[in-house]
């Protein structure tokens with residue numbers, strides 16, 4: 001593991017509360033804390049949503065050399081379920097980019113199957129090239145990239161179709177009432193055995209790694225609902241993203257603010273910075289059960305510039321009720 005990856009994993013270099021106090025007491029950061037007045041949503045704004053994926057497409061075209069790619073090896077330590085999950089578990093990597101998260105997931109468990117989507121077909125092509133050039137076991141059969149803007153159109157029905165979702169929730173209801181009545185429940189109708197030909201029957205794990213922050217704030221809840229819908233009952237959602245008062249947030253100038261804790265870069269891509277309560281409200285709000293939620297606070301030193309940087313990420317793990 002590289003020193004940088006190690007640094008991202010060991011996550012308690014400073015207390016987030018101390019950083020919060022410093023930032024909130026510093027007059028030069030006050031504009032980050034001000035409430036943001038939203039204009040009422042208009043048709044124009046709805047169109048704007050697809051502008052977000054166009055911005056990401058342009059981003060990937062500009063970074064097609066592959067420098068943007070950095071394998072996130074620390075993921076397997078942060079989320080050991082990716083290694084210990086049952087044989088042939090299906091993972092959906094949402095917003096896969098060049099495969100920075102997909103590759104360690106494929107490497108960490110030789111039986112895992114990774115479905116990976118992105119709103120840029122260019123980056124999907126690049127991801128395919130990079131993944132297929134690795135020596136990972138049977139990778140051609142285990143990596144399935146596909147195009148999708150999950151915040152705008154939702155996931156395709158071949159992941160899980162309406163009739164499977166419906167019969168699964170009926171089974172779930174029957175199962176819970178059987179359990180309540182002390183009867184023996186038959187769980188065979190769950191997604192697991194539902195390879196019915198109409199869809200793949202949902203996935204066991206969804207990973208959302210630095211992708212939700214790119215989704216417009218007003219679309220986040222429905223985007224998470226999409227993730228909830230494609231998960232099998234009892235499935236896991238693994239979350240990692242920018243945390244409130246991360247160094248990159250504090251570098252945004254006032255005119256880059258497009259919402260409360262939401263910023264747009266000059267290239268049109270956006271970034272939101274999460275506090276734990278916002279993440280909790282978003283995920284628990286659509287029905288997830290919280291398993292883990294914390295800040296990862298890492299001090300990293302830029303040796304060339306001799307500057308120390310305080311990085312903040314949010315780490316979360318949620319379960320869909322069984």
Ligand SMILES: C[S@@+](CC[C@H](N)C(=O)[O-])C[C@H]1O[C@@H](n2cnc3c(N)ncnc32)[C@H](O)[C@@H]1O
Pocket residue numbers: 053056057072094095096097098099100101117118119120123148149150151152208209210211214215
């Ligand atoms: C910061 S990158 C993270 C990539 C990857 N998950 C990782 O671990 O490095 C965010 C990715 O999300 C994609 N993305 C942004 N909005 C999306 C959307 N609405 N639907 C699908 N992909 C999206 C971008 O194209 C980009 O590749």
